[in-house]
Amino acid sequence: MSVRWETEGLQTVGIVCLVIMFLKLMHLLGLIDITETDSSDSDLELSTVRHQPEGLDQLQAQTKFTRKELQSLYRGFKNECPSGMVDEETFKSIYSQFFPQGDASTYAHFLFNAFDIDRNGSIRFEDFVIGLSVLLRGSVTEKLNWAFNLYDINKDGYITKEEMLAIMKSIYDMMGRYTYPCVRDEAPSEHVDKFFQKMDKNRDGVVTIEEFIETCQKDENIMNSMQLFENVI
Numbered sequence: 001m002s003v004r005w006e007t008e009g010l011q012t013v014g015i016v017c018l019v020i021m022f023l024k025l026m027h028l029l030g031l032i033d034i035t036e037t038d039s040s041d042s043d044l045e046l047s048t049v050r051h052q053p054e055g056l057d058q059l060q061a062q063t064k065f066t067r068k069e070l071q072s073l074y075r076g077f078k079n080e081c082p083s084g085m086v087d088e089e090t091f092k093s094i095y096s097q098f099f100p101q102g103d104a105s106t107y108a109h110f111l112f113n114a115f116d117i118d119r120n121g122s123i124r125f126e127d128f129v130i131g132l133s134v135l136l137r138g139s140v141t142e143k144l145n146w147a148f149n150l151y152d153i154n155k156d157g158y159i160t161k162e163e164m165l166a167i168m169k170s171i172y173d174m175m176g177r178y179t180y181p182c183v184r185d186e187a188p189s190e191h192v193d194k195f196f197q198k199m200d201k202n203r204d205g206v207v208t209i210e211e212f213i214e215t216c217q218k219d220e221n222i223m224n225s226m227q228l229f230e231n232v233i
Helices: 010-028 056-062 067-080 088-096 105-115 125-137 140-151 161-178 187-199 209-217 220-227
Strands: 085-087 122-124 158-160 206-208
Touching (some): 056 067, 085 088, 105 140, 105 161, 125 140, 140 209, 158 161, 187 206, 206 209, 209 220
Antiparallel strands (some): 085 122
């Protein structure tokens, strides 16, 4: 299967790739389907893992998942991550399985940092499920805030051309030979220029969260891509 890079709506590329990659990660971890749990799983039992997450009541208050959904999500997470945490190398390894003809390591690094809320080099179950709640059950604004945080690599509140170029290059590297037509060396830079022409309203060379959200909410392609997150679990 090839991926064709259209000139219209290029700012959606990263968001759509995020959707695809995130759903593949959930599938690999066995988190797509919710199964029945018995009453013995009423709490998160963690006698054999290194990291003990917050209690169900607290996580239920912090997310838009039910108690049963949290139990099922935790079982899948614990099965794949017995330590209770995912480090960056494991995260990259998961992604690389889906792109043998490309290099997903840089894109996975950016996505990992978006989930690693406290910047400690690992994704806890709490980090994972809070991010998952935003992407699957959050409002459009919450989802766009999350996407902005992904693009804002240094977390200073602005997206620069350098940051967006790094994101675009990482996506091309990840897709490898599956891009069509073949990627020219200057293509990522051209796509970044188009992104800024549309997003940078005051032409100051950076995109703010306000500019990002306002532009995305007026773009039908982006709004449609946001709907791909819904009703997954």
